[in-house]
Amino acid sequence: MSNDFVAGFHFVFDRWGDVLQQKTLEHLAISGEAVAISILIGVPLGCLLGHLHRFSFIAINTSNLARALPTLAVLSILLPYTGIGDTTAIIALVILAAPPILTNSYVAVDQVDADTIDAAKGIGLRAWQVLLRVELPLALPLIFAGIRTAAVFVVATATLKGFFGGGGLGDVISNPASFKISGIIGASYVLIVMSVLAQLLFLGIEYLVTPVGLRRRRLSSPLRRGGVRPATEVGDDALATSQLEQAQLKQAQLEQGSITR
Amino acid sequence: MIVAVAALAAKAPVIPGSDAYGKTSKCVKDNGTFCWDWVRDRWSGTVGPALVQHIQLAVVAVVIGFAISFVLALLAYRARWLVPPVTFLSSLLYTVPSLAAFYILVPITGINDFTVEIALVSYTLLILFTNTLAGLTGASGDVRDAARGLGMTPTQSLWRVELPLAVPTIVAGLRVAVVTIISLVTVAGLIVPDGLGAVIYTEGLKKNNFNTALIVGGVLCIVLALAADALLAGLQRLITPWAAARRSR
Amino acid sequence: MPVDTGKTAAPLEFRNVTKRYEGTDAAAIKDLSFVVPAGEVCVLVGPSGCGKTTAMRLVNRMIDMTGGEILIDGKSISGRSPADLRREIGYVIQHVGLFPHLNVANNIGTVPRLLGWDRKRIASRSAELLELVGLPAEMGKRYPSQLSGGQRQRVGVARALAADPPLMLMDEPFGAIDPINRDRLQNEFLRLQREIKKTVVFVTHDIDEGIKMGDRIAILREGGELVQYDTPDAILANPADEFVARFVGADRGLKRLALTNLEQVDLDEVTCVREGETISPGTWVDNDIVVVVDGERKPIGEMTRDVSSDSAVTLGSARPVGASIPITASLRDALSLMMTESIRPLLVLDGEGRVAGWVSIDQINKAVRQVPNESAAIDAAGIDLDK
Ligand SMILES: Nc1ncnc2c1ncn2[C@@H]1O[C@H](COP(=O)(O)OP(=O)(O)O)[C@@H](O)[C@H]1O
Ligand SMILES: [Mg+2]
16 A cells, blocks of 8 residues: 555656646646635725725625535536636635635734824825725735635645546546556645645745734734634723713712812 | 526536436436436435435544544643644644545545545644634633632633633634535545535536536535534524623623 | 621731742842731732732742741641632732633632532622622623623622632732722722721732721832831831832822821810800800801801800801811811811811811821821731730
């Protein structure tokens, strides 16, 4: 059985030139296209909503909802309507990738410190200048974390295209008849390396766009992985003075005025 | 909803050799966009069992994955040095594309549900470990200080304070994990003849893209994921009334 | 409602206590010795970072000391299991640290549950404590997130009192509350303390809070060095050194006046007449004012000597009463009011609004110069801990 793993390596080296190189490039092309479209949709929309601090419910729940749309299921449902081909695959991959990018962009801009924005407005920046010069730079790391999540998902999932009309490394993986188990394992090696490289590439970008002062904390946080944001607790002390408290406060003031004249 | 979508559909090409569909109606023979009669005929023999298998595969993976992650998170909570290696390993497992993971395991464990479960469990680890740990460490310093100051032993504090407070975060992780796994079980159907993925693959893709099987498999899969998510969300509201009290303020 | 007063309070003693945090050269607490008699409030006060919290947390072994000994009720805490020890010591911190997942009743019942009390006893104890800290019983079902800051603080105190500990530790308990509510909570706690008479170690960086809350004040300096340990009155009257004098503030004379209220002063006698009465010249005392009162000795007007002469008093010849002040007010309040009244004496009224006496600037002068009645610096060896 360990022979299969060795054979996988042999396959990679022997067939790189005539099969794998082309399939890898196809794979990257379709992935790149899907991620690019997702960025074009998700980043502007997310940033705009975050800037407005509106529609948080929609912005945050799109990625929760999208997670419940397995790409294979989406492909299956689309196939009867859009037929076999790149369009079907791209639509399915954008449905996979755009939501985490949108949600992260929204959260990234939405959570920029209100005092910082106040200060920016205070020194006379216009709304669009606030967005471009203050919110966006501070939001970039989180936006790129969303893109990273999406890119890794897409590289892995683009393999399904091999089962739906062909193209990319999925062609090899879905075709044991031609490539045998060694071919499938060899293609899997390439796929894994691609995923890890995509991960590292975007981690690098994330690091570079992180303002120096925030670097250590942001990057090492594994919680941003896969769009997993642990549920956050609302601060308790925000609500120190309730109505009741204000009533008591009034009463106390009255009592203090008991020195009669 | 399915009917409405079907009405919009373009006609698929007529496929030769249509007796491959078994008992055949005209709709099935012509590969119509959606054939209710096929669903009716094949529900008890194919679709229903696939749905049940799908649920079983997902539940087993999440239960085992949660058990492992939970223990790892408890250990890492006490011995913080465990956090980086566990996070690194589970991140790596999470990064490996699911199909690649399935196939890499095949030479070792063969083409069967066991292989599928190993791969699925490896996917849950990052999410569940991360969220469980985040939940445990999420209790504020004041709350932990108070627990200790009132005379709780570390174990009492863990079970009575940190863990209950972690429940919302843990359930949030479980929701992500369950939905992810339901999705991946579909992919596993491309390899093993189980679950809704197998309906899509063997009844749909393998049979010249038989539309009805593709749509039924896909829609059931989405419905299942949404239902599981809603179920967990409801469960969480039930077991953490205090979190609801906080939200409603 | 009376609390079960079995072993209600225990004395606390620090004996040459030293604490050095790992990785630091300077000690956070250096050779600290003092005694808090049972049932008294000892305030640890000093600038931020001087070691107040450290000293307090040594008592319930949240931190372990490097050297010395701490005794509660004459017994050293060193051999005790920290968890058991802590269950016998009430603990309140600035941010309260209520458990968000437990309702108020269950928060209060935390220590009783750890001690294995049965459900019924815990429930009745929770209800009793809610009442004690002045919260309605229905509040037991609320979650902490549904309470205001002041209410949470009260629940925190109730939770600390749940198992009727003989000793309470409070670390800046009212530090995060707005000034007016803080004042309220302070007064409530003082009222509560009169009822429950616990030994309390109270940490604050606010000297005014210390003066108000403390039976005794321990003033610490950076490095946990005890500079002065005495009653608030004695510290204000005789600061041990320049540091203490600066810390208590240049207005320490005024602060001292705030400690004394008019009940504790020998008030000047007031000449009272009823309407229609005649006053013989011999009855004039001290100042020239005579107060016209009604049947219950409540003031209705006043007049000066030359107006009244020998004739019968009529209200028509009187003018309205000048400034008055309740007998519960402090000398500081009296002085303040006097300032706005051109230093003339103030009429002091008792709880029912009846005339109690005059207070004049002379009495305030006398009070300022007075030596503190008991300078209470306690010699550790001199106190009987078994009393
Ligand atoms: N865990 C710790 N490790 C090291 N030094 C500490 C620790 N806690 C407090 N310190 C130091 O001990 C000194 C006293 O701290 P603390 O007791 O918190 O002061 P206070 O409560 O009076 O503000 C400070 O200098 C502080 O920096
Ligand atoms: Mg402190």
